[in-house]
Amino acid sequence: MKPACILFALSMASPLALxxxxxxxxxxxxxxxxxxxxxxxxALGEKLFNDARFSSTGLIKCATCHDPLMGxxxxxxxxxxxxxxxTGTRNAPTVANAAYNRTQFWxxxxxDLEDQSQHPFINPVEMGLENHDPILAxxxxxxxxxxxFDDVFDVKPEAITMDHVMKAIASFERTMIxxxxxxxxxxxxxxxxxxxxAAIRGFTVFIKDGRCVSCHTIEQDHALFTDHKFHNIGIGIxxxxxxxxxxxxxxxxxxxxxxxxxxxxxxxxxxxxLGRFAISEDLADVGxxxxxxxxxxxxxxxxxxxxxxATLRDVVEHYNNGGVTPADAPVxxxxxxxxxxxxxxxxxxxxxxxxxxxxxxPQYASGGTTR
Amino acid sequence: xxxxxxxxxxxxxxxxIAGILPVSLVRIATGQPSQDFSFAYISDSHIQHIxxxxxxxxxxxxxxxxxxxxxxxxxxxxxxxxxxxxxxxxMREELDHGYELLSKxxxxxxxxxxxxxxxxxxxxxxxxxxxxxxYYSFDxxxxxxxxLNSINTYDxxxxxxxxxLRRMTEMSGLDNPNGSPFMLGEKQMTWLAQDLAKHSKDxxxxxxxxxxxxxxxxxxxxWTEEAPQIQAxxxxxxxVNVLYGHVHQIQYNQIGNIAFNSVMATAxxxxxxxxYSQATSHLPVMTVPMNRADPFSERxxxxxxxxxxxxxxxxxxxxxxxxxxxxxGFDAAAGHPVDKTFQDPRDRIIPQKHY
Numbered sequence: 001m002k003p004a005c006i007l008f009a010l011s012m013a014s015p016l017a018l019x020x021x022x023x024x025x026x027x028x029x030x031x032x033x034x035x036x037x038x039x040x041x042x043a044l045g046e047k048l049f050n051d052a053r054f055s056s057t058g059l060i061k062c063a064t065c066h067d068p069l070m071g072x073x074x075x076x077x078x079x080x081x082x083x084x085x086x087t088g089t090r091n092a093p094t095v096a097n098a099a100y101n102r103t104q105f106w107x108x109x110x111x112d113l114e115d116q117s118q119h120p121f122i123n124p125v126e127m128g129l130e131n132h133d134p135i136l137a138x139x140x141x142x143x144x145x146x147x148x149f150d151d152v153f154d155v156k157p158e159a160i161t162m163d164h165v166m167k168a169i170a171s172f173e174r175t176m177i178x179x180x181x182x183x184x185x186x187x188x189x190x191x192x193x194x195x196x197x198a199a200i201r202g203f204t205v206f207i208k209d210g211r212c213v214s215c216h217t218i219e220q221d222h223a224l225f226t227d228h229k230f231h232n233i234g235i236g237i238x239x240x241x242x243x244x245x246x247x248x249x250x251x252x253x254x255x256x257x258x259x260x261x262x263x264x265x266x267x268x269x270x271x272x273x274l275g276r277f278a279i280s281e282d283l284a285d286v287g288x289x290x291x292x293x294x295x296x297x298x299x300x301x302x303x304x305x306x307x308x309x310a311t312l313r314d315v316v317e318h319y320n321n322g323g324v325t326p327a328d329a330p331v332x333x334x335x336x337x338x339x340x341x342x343x344x345x346x347x348x349x350x351x352x353x354x355x356x357x358x359x360x361x362p363q364y365a366s367g368g369t370t371r
Numbered sequence: 372x373x374x375x376x377x378x379x380x381x382x383x384x385x386x387x388i389a390g391i392l393p394v395s396l397v398r399i400a401t402g403q404p405s406q407d408f409s410f411a412y413i414s415d416s417h418i419q420h421i422x423x424x425x426x427x428x429x430x431x432x433x434x435x436x437x438x439x440x441x442x443x444x445x446x447x448x449x450x451x452x453x454x455x456x457x458x459x460x461x462m463r464e465e466l467d468h469g470y471e472l473l474s475k476x477x478x479x480x481x482x483x484x485x486x487x488x489x490x491x492x493x494x495x496x497x498x499x500x501x502x503x504x505x506y507y508s509f510d511x512x513x514x515x516x517x518x519l520n521s522i523n524t525y526d527x528x529x530x531x532x533x534x535x536l537r538r539m540t541e542m543s544g545l546d547n548p549n550g551s552p553f554m555l556g557e558k559q560m561t562w563l564a565q566d567l568a569k570h571s572k573d574x575x576x577x578x579x580x581x582x583x584x585x586x587x588x589x590x591x592x593x594w595t596e597e598a599p600q601i602q603a604x605x606x607x608x609x610x611v612n613v614l615y616g617h618v619h620q621i622q623y624n625q626i627g628n629i630a631f632n633s634v635m636a637t638a639x640x641x642x643x644x645x646x647y648s649q650a651t652s653h654l655p656v657m658t659v660p661m662n663r664a665d666p667f668s669e670r671x672x673x674x675x676x677x678x679x680x681x682x683x684x685x686x687x688x689x690x691x692x693x694x695x696x697x698x699x700g701f702d703a704a705a706g707h708p709v710d711k712t713f714q715d716p717r718d719r720i721i722p723q724k725h726y
Contacts, residue, residue: 214667229693248443283440284690333439337670337692340428 022177023361025184027222029099029174035114035167037174044148045172048165054135055127057083062120062169065092071299071364072096072176078307082120083128089265089272091307094300096364097293099174102228106289106305109261109279113170118162119262126266132162139165178295178361179222186358188221195358202355205348210319212352214338215291225295225359230280230288231336234323235304236273237287241332244286247271251278275305286334296364298357312353320344406512411441411478412676412687414454414616415636417487418469420462429669430459433637434472437675440690442477444677449511451478452678453501454616454634455485455522455581461539463496470500481509485581485617486522486553486592490539493529494520506559508566514575514680517566520559521580521595521615524551546590546647553582554596564604575610575683582617585624585631588644588652593618605629610683612701620672621689623699624655625707631655632687632699632708640664640672659710661694662720668693686711695720 022028031037048054052061060083065074072095074080080092090106098104104116120126121135129135139145140157149155153164185194187203195203207213216225240247251271255261261279265272276285289305303309309318309325321327322341344352416434419427441451453473458465466488473480482501484494494505505520524542528551532538541549555563570576578584584601587593595601605611611629619641622633643660644652654660664672670692679686679700686700687708698711713719 244439245443249445252445282690282696283443284436284692284696286440286443333435335432335436337429337432337436337673338668 022222023179023184025179025181025188025223026097026177027100027219027224029177031174032112032114035170037171038152040148041152041168041171042175043172044145044152045168045170047145047148048169049172051138053138054121054129055083056129059083060127062117065120065126066095068363071296071360072098073300075300076302078302080126082123082126086125086128088123088125089267089269090305091302093292094296095173095176096178096361097176097224097295099177100224100293101226101290103290106292107265107276107279108230108290109265113173114163114166117166117169117173123262123266132165135165136160136162178363181295181359181361183355183358184223187218187223196354198351198354199358200355201348202351202353205344205352206355209344209348210316210342210352211338212319216294225293226291228291230276230285230290231338232275232285232287232332232334233289233304233339234318234325234332234335235287235289235308236306237275237332237334238324238329240270240273241330241334243270244274244334247274248277248286252281269306272306287332288336294356295359296361298360299364312356313349316344316349316352320349407679407681408512409444409448409677409679411444411448411451412454412614412634412678413437413441413451413473413637414634414675415456415485415619415638416469416472417456417459417636417638418465418472419459420464420468426465426468427459430638431468431472433670433673434469435475436670436692437637437690438472438475441675441677442475448478448677451476451480452579452614453480453482454579454614455483456487456616456636456638457482457485457497458488460536460543461488461491461496466496466500481516481518481579483518483579483581484520484522486542487539489520489522490529490542491535506555506562512680514577514683515570517563517576517578519555519563519578519580519584521555521582521584522553522592522617523556523559524554546650550592552589552594552596553592555601560597560600563601567604567608570608572607573609575680576605576608576612577680577685578605578611578613580613580615583615583622583631583633584613585626585653585655587618587622587654588647588650590647590650591618591641591644593644593652602626602629612683612685614678614685614687621661621697621699622655622658623708623710624657630684630701630708632685634676634687635672635674635689635691637673637675657707657709659713659719661691662722665693 049062052059065080066072067074073092079090080088082088093106098113104110104113110116122129122131139160146157149160149164152168155164182194185191215227215231217227247270251274254264265278274286276288298312301311303315309315318325320342322331323335323339324331417430419430421427457469482503484497484505488494488497506518508515508517541547544550582595583593584595584598586598606627609628613629613631614634616634618633619636619639620633620643624631643654645654661672671694674689674691677688684701686698689697691697699708700711702709
């Protein structure tokens, strides 16, 4: 284990305790009835998460793009890099607090962490396996794994399936919970000096003139900073606006003919910008992407589904412009109704950035990029 | 199922589906299944001029989205209907700007008058922009379309105001004691009777009007004065479908052979008349109302629709922003429109009780 991982592991509470008493600012972790947490299962999941043998080159593991040093992302990459330096089309979403997501991936194409975990292994630009068989073969041939699967799932080597692998990885990911940020200590903990004056002013912008809280929600006793919905906020779609009709037609045709959506959206940059539409096929979802959490946002630059905005200030300016970058770019016709010019002052923009910098949890505070 | 997908499947496997349909559904002589078609329906955009080249952004964006999305339909609809109230105060700026946004549609547009288009200059500039008469009819693939100006009113009321702007303002008020009920008027009623008389009773009829051709709630002009007489003119036809805007909400009804469907606004949502408790209203009981709009979702309870015509009857597929899309279609067994998902009370979304 690398030193970074040891540090990270040390900062982790017991997975069972975490689920019941989450850190300040977060609700209890939802645990599916058919995949209860256990110490042994989490340990197995962590081992799988960090095993590069499950890629065609033997060099890429889950943790390659979900690095604890980088807030469980691959910051500062714009889009993720898989086998043979192949790039995808999407900026790696953080695994930290993904346990709370109601859907997984930027477009929500997986319902839960279990389902999500199987896809990158066999995506040609991620881990590049033809199918899941090599994973099971590797596991069955590794006594430390067979013992662990037997211990956790009570299965003999030949009976190990991807379902077990997915459950173990998801269990590990459900321990990637991070609250207790300076904001949490200020807002939920009542520590009046936990954040700066600028950040406090920024919080007011966040819930008022900035309209941020409409989607990046804050509840009475916790804050996930996401409404779990999909919105077209004017990112990427501007590159393809004129071609949307032909892209939509071609995509639906390909999907009807059996094309793998996971592969299509990660290998074709233009199709990737169709966002939620590729999953829901609802015309109102063209260019819509899931509202990401803002926790640890300061250490996970760059931003947006395509990593096209480099800094938090760029992000605020994009919203301030009414969903366009640069300010004089045309507004996409598919823009979500809630996005409109905000007319924030320079001071308000700076304050808002200061506020977002208070959302970093202690375990990620030393890593990643900053503004 | 959503618009594009539904159509795509229809497009790619129409022959296969036709092969398994019960014979009873494919027997009709005019408006035949082989001639089934679709059209898009966009309505109530209320484009509002502020000053100079400034218009209310939210209303602009609603129309822009609907137009862009309608252009994505595949296969393509045969045409688009714009259901009235393109403008807010009937101004030339509003009609020009609104039609400029509408003209991004890749389809022919059949327009009809709403009261917000009409009461400034009595529809003169609207006719110039849309290149249409105030009421007219046309035939398409065996279906006879009748486009009404249902928002006319008494000449006396029209002529009593000192300025056109005052007239427009009074008519756009709600529960306004100075208002006046919508109607076709004598001349148009005569035209309607003559127009319908030219068609055999088995011709499928689709009537497009801005206001409901029913008496639902007078205070908001969810109302057309001659509704009973219009219904009597339509009653002898086997299959009649009335589509109307104005109400900014989903309503549907069946009276005899006449199926009624409302369409959504792209501009803003409107509550059901029952919420105004100081006067009685008559929302058709078969209507499954919309759930309450989420005030934090700017486009919730707005939308646009794709209308599929099958053997002279219609399905209305609603694209509803920030909400669950709905389809209200004629159910041959029930003999009236039903919501394809939520008709049964057990299938409805339980109202939110946590505030």
